[in-house]
Amino acid sequence: MGSQEMDQVAPREVFWNSHEIFQLEGFWFYANSMQSMAAFRSEFQPRSDDILLTSFPKTGTTWLIALCHNILSLDDDGKEEDDVLKKMNPHELAPPLDVNFLSDQVQDLLLDPGRSGGRLLQTHLPYNCLPESVRNSGCKIVHVARNPKDTLVSMWHFYNKILKISAPIATTTPDGPFPVERAVESFCSGVLPWGPFYENVVGYWEESNRRPKEVLFLKYEELCRYPEEQVRKLASFMGRPFSSMEDGDAEVGKVLRRSSFNRLKELEVNKNGVWELHRLPNNTFFRKGTVGDWKSYLTPQLAERIDQLTQLKLQGTGLSLDDF
Numbered sequence: 001m002g003s004q005e006m007d008q009v010a011p012r013e014v015f016w017n018s019h020e021i022f023q024l025e026g027f028w029f030y031a032n033s034m035q036s037m038a039a040f041r042s043e044f045q046p047r048s049d050d051i052l053l054t055s056f057p058k059t060g061t062t063w064l065i066a067l068c069h070n071i072l073s074l075d076d077d078g079k080e081e082d083d084v085l086k087k088m089n090p091h092e093l094a095p096p097l098d099v100n101f102l103s104d105q106v107q108d109l110l111l112d113p114g115r116s117g118g119r120l121l122q123t124h125l126p127y128n129c130l131p132e133s134v135r136n137s138g139c140k141i142v143h144v145a146r147n148p149k150d151t152l153v154s155m156w157h158f159y160n161k162i163l164k165i166s167a168p169i170a171t172t173t174p175d176g177p178f179p180v181e182r183a184v185e186s187f188c189s190g191v192l193p194w195g196p197f198y199e200n201v202v203g204y205w206e207e208s209n210r211r212p213k214e215v216l217f218l219k220y221e222e223l224c225r226y227p228e229e230q231v232r233k234l235a236s237f238m239g240r241p242f243s244s245m246e247d248g249d250a251e252v253g254k255v256l257r258r259s260s261f262n263r264l265k266e267l268e269v270n271k272n273g274v275w276e277l278h279r280l281p282n283n284t285f286f287r288k289g290t291v292g293d294w295k296s297y298l299t300p301q302l303a304e305r306i307d308q309l310t311q312l313k314l315q316g317t318g319l320s321l322d323d324f
C-alpha cells in the first residue's frame with residue numbers, strides 16, 4: 001500500500017498528546033513517517049549478506065548496533081582511536097529504515113559501493129510489516145527483546161525527553177511530563193509507535209523458531225547476564241565466529257569493551273553530539289541501561305497490570321520475558 005492509500009484509509013490517534021500515529025495491519029506508526037515507510041516496503045532491495053537489526057524501541061537497539069558493528073570490524077587494522085563509534089552515535093551507523101528510508105544518509109548507506117557485503121541495517125517494524133523482499137531474501141535478521149516493564153519505563157523517560165524537543169503538539173500535562181500511569185495505559189492498549197509491543201515481539205520470536213538460521217532472537221537480560229556467551233552466539237549467527245582458543249576470548253572481550261554502555265555513554269560524541277537526522281542530542285539514547293529499573297517507577301498495581309497482560313499475551317508462545 002502506497003503512502004496516499006495509507007493516508008486515506010488508516011485510522012489515526014494522537015500519541016501522548018504529541019505526535020499523530022496511524023494504524024496499518026494491526027500496528028501503529030508515526031504519521032510523519034508514512035511516505036518513508038511505504039517507500040521502504042516497496043523499494044528496498046536487500047542483499048543476501050545484509051544483517052537487519054530489529055527491535056521494539058527501548059529494548060537494547062543502541063547496544064545491539066554497537067555489538068554488531070564491533071563484531072564486523074574485528075578484522076580491521078585500525079587502532080582504537082580510529083573507532084567510528086568515537087565519531088558518531090550507533091544510530092547514525094544504522095538509522096531505522098522505516099523512518100529514514102528517503103533520507104540522503106540512508107540512501108548513501110545503501111548505495112555505498114564500498115559496502116560490498118554485510119550491510120548493518122535497522123528497523124522497528126514488526127515482522128509481518130517488513131518488505132516482502134526482506135522476508136524472501138535469506139538475509140540475517142537479529143531481534144533483541146526486553147522485559148516489558150523495563151521497556152515501558154525506558155520508553156517513558158525517552159519520550160518525555162524527545163517530546164520536549166520535537167513534538168508538534170503540546171507535550172506536558174498540568175502536572176509536568178507525561179504521567180507514568182497514562183504511559184502504562186498507552187502501553188497496555190498497544191496504541192503507541194510500532195505497537196502493540198507483544199505482537200511486535202512475538203512475531204520475531206515465532207519466525208526465529210521457524211527459521212533459526214535466518215532469524216536470531218536475543219534477550220536484553222541475557223546479554224547483560226551472560227555477555228560472553230551471548231556475543232559468541234551473535235557472532236556465529238552473523239557468520240563471524242570467534243575462535244574457541246585464547247585469541248577468541250580476547251576478541252570477545254574487545255567487542256564487549258568497545259560496545260559497553262558505560263564506554264559509549266562517556267564518549268564525547270554521545271555526551272555533547274547531536275543526531276542531525278532527527279536533531280536529537282545523542283545523550284538522549286543513554287540513561288541507565290540496567291535490568292529491573294522499573295521497580296523505581298512502577299507501583300505494585302501498575303506492575304501487576306503489566307504482568308497480567310504479559311502472561312495473557314505470551315500464553316502458548318513458549319516465550320518468557322522475565323527480568324530475572
